[in-house]
Amino acid sequence: MKQGIHPEYVDCVVKCSCGNTFTTRSTKPELKIDICNACHPFYTGTQKLIDTGGRVQRFADRFGAAKDVVAEREAAKKAERAAQIAEREAAKKAEREAKAAAKAERAAAYAAKAAEEAARAEAQADVDAMEDAAAAGTAEEAPGVELTDAEVTEAVEAAE
Template identity: 90%
Template sequence: MKQDIHPEYVDCVVKCSCGNTFTTRSTKPELKIDICNACHPFYTGTQKLIDTGGRVQRFADRFGSAKDVVAEREAAKKAERAAQIAEREAAKKAEREAKAAAKAERAAAFAAKAAEEAARAEAEQDVQNMEDAAAEATTEEAPGVELTEGEVAEAVEAAE
């Protein structure tokens, strides 16, 4: 160290605004401070975190919290996804209903065709029975039991 350029290092009395005093060493003989270890909230355990209009809070108040924005965005995505799923389900249901209706129409057409064929077969059977009865009547030569072709055609039309 160089000689005669450094301040003198002396005992120092430190006085706090709370009334606490203690001694230490410094280049000044007396120090006045606003807060010390006896009155500082961190050391005394009475620390209170009060953020009255801090920078972060003011930013959040002005532009909104990022957490809220993300939550809103996620909720919108979920709602859109639910709407798409509901749309697909409705389309599938409509398709199933259309297929069922087409199947019912085919079944009704098949049933009508089967009923028509059954009626035609029954009419043919009636005609056959009449012809057999006429044939029996002519073989036995029973008077008045002759069927003409017109009567047979009328019977077929009536059966249909």
């Protein structure tokens, strides 16, 4: 053994957290330990709670169980998806109602235009009948048409 490179080997007093003390030899004059032969479960045969939990348990105690956090997150996602779906359905329904209203407006406009065309065609037929009656000479010669010459002229001017 080389001289001068090794630490000093001295008597050491070991103190346990249970209160037991004993003397041994070490490079340090005093040691403080958590468990010794007087309090270790293997030697005493009794169970002693040494650690309140492992790393995972301490993490779960500090930050909460991961299962609960995941369940909360999933519930929030489901609620958000349900809200989005409801919003989309409402938008689609509003769009369908708007299309139906526009279709009804177009149908009403088409019906009004068709009624106007029918009235115009009927008026034109009446005017044509009046013109035919006027060309024949009298209004009495045309069956079902009993108008004066002034009325025929007025209807012709209105149609033009």
